[in-house]
Amino acid sequence: MSAATRKEWKEAIIEYSKELKLPAIRKYLEEYVQEACQRDACYEEFLAQLLQKECDARREASRYNRIRLAQFTHKKYLEDLSIKDLPEDAQKKLKILKTLDFLREGRNVILAGSPGTGKTHVAIGLGIKACMEGYKVWFTTVPLLISRIKECRAEQTLRAFQNRFEKYDLVIADEMGYISFDKEGSELLFTHLSLRAGRKSTIITTNLSFERWGEIFQDPVMTAAMIDRLTHQSYIINMNGNSYRMKETKEWLQKQQLA
Known part of the structure; x- marks a missing residue:
């Protein structure tokens, strides 16, 4: 040729x-x-x-x-975690969560514990791993989720939002408990999280124990129903421990002093 x-x-x-x-x-x-x-x-x-x-x-x-x-606020990878610095319960259960079997089974993950212990890092890390393996993921904070639902209802686009919300393989709802809600917000959150219960996975991060969730929802009946829906056959990770974030900050400051 x-x-x-x-x-x-x-x-x-x-x-x-x-x-x-x-x-x-x-x-x-x-x-x-x-x-x-x-x-x-x-x-x-x-x-x-x-x-x-x-x-x-x-x-x-x-x-x-x-x-x-997925709209992650930060790119946080599981590989970047210092496993030995995570709370003991997270160290034990992270190996199971990394298989993403909870996604295939439609089970929730609740990361509950004191601030700075790695809850959001673990949640985003699992979310990015899910994206890499072909799952459709959405990340939001709980206050932003409630605001978005209210906006959609006001704009008469709530049904379209609900359809999208139901179809995500994984929704990560960060910062449950940092801000309390009014009755309307509590009801909307309960309704939308219930849409996914038993079918699709949701990861919740919270700084409050379940006994204190009444401070968020301000309705004992709704609080009990929410906890029951979210925790049924879920992985509940105790994230109480020393601040992972504070340790990283101290290490960073030490590096700056040596530079």
């Missing part, structure tokens, strides 16, 4: 890849052609490797999009 003919075929492949939206093939075509020629690879191997590159690129793009759409 002449050089001119080879060039024409490459140009045709580039055009076809644009029309079929195959950017990785367009990007790596020349590299893989040269490599195949050097190794005298068969046509099937060359094509399979090029298509594999396209598939890998698409998977990576899908992971990135799932993480972006």
Whole structure:
């Protein structure tokens, strides 16, 4: 085959890849052609490797999009956790949670304990891992969730929001207990979390023990019902312990002094 003919075929492949939206093939075509020629690879191997590159690129793009759409406030990975500094109960149960079996089983996770012990880090870390493995995740704080529900109701888009809310494989509701709610907010939160109960997983982080949840909801009956729904067959992690965040701050200050 002449050089001119080879060039024409490459140009045709580039055009076809644009029309079929195959950017990785367009990007790596020349590299893989040269490599195949050097190794005298068969046509099937060359094509399979090029298509594999396209598939890998698409998977990576899908992971990135799932993480972006999850709206995490920070990128916190499980690999960055200092396991030995987590509360004892978290150390024991993190290995189970990292399998993401709780997602496949539609079970909730409740991380309850004192501030700074790694609740949000663990929750986001599990969320990012879920995104990487193909699950659809949404992160929010509880106060923002209630505000969003109220806005949707005022704009008459509540049904559409509920449909999306139900379909997430995992919802992470951070900071339960930092702000108390009015009766309307409590009822809306209860209704929406109940939509997912027993079918889809929700991770709740809270600085209050269950005995103090009445301070948030200000309704004993609703409080009891909320706890019953959220804790049924759930993983409840005791996050009381020394401040993980304070330890990181002290280590950072020591590094600044040495710099």
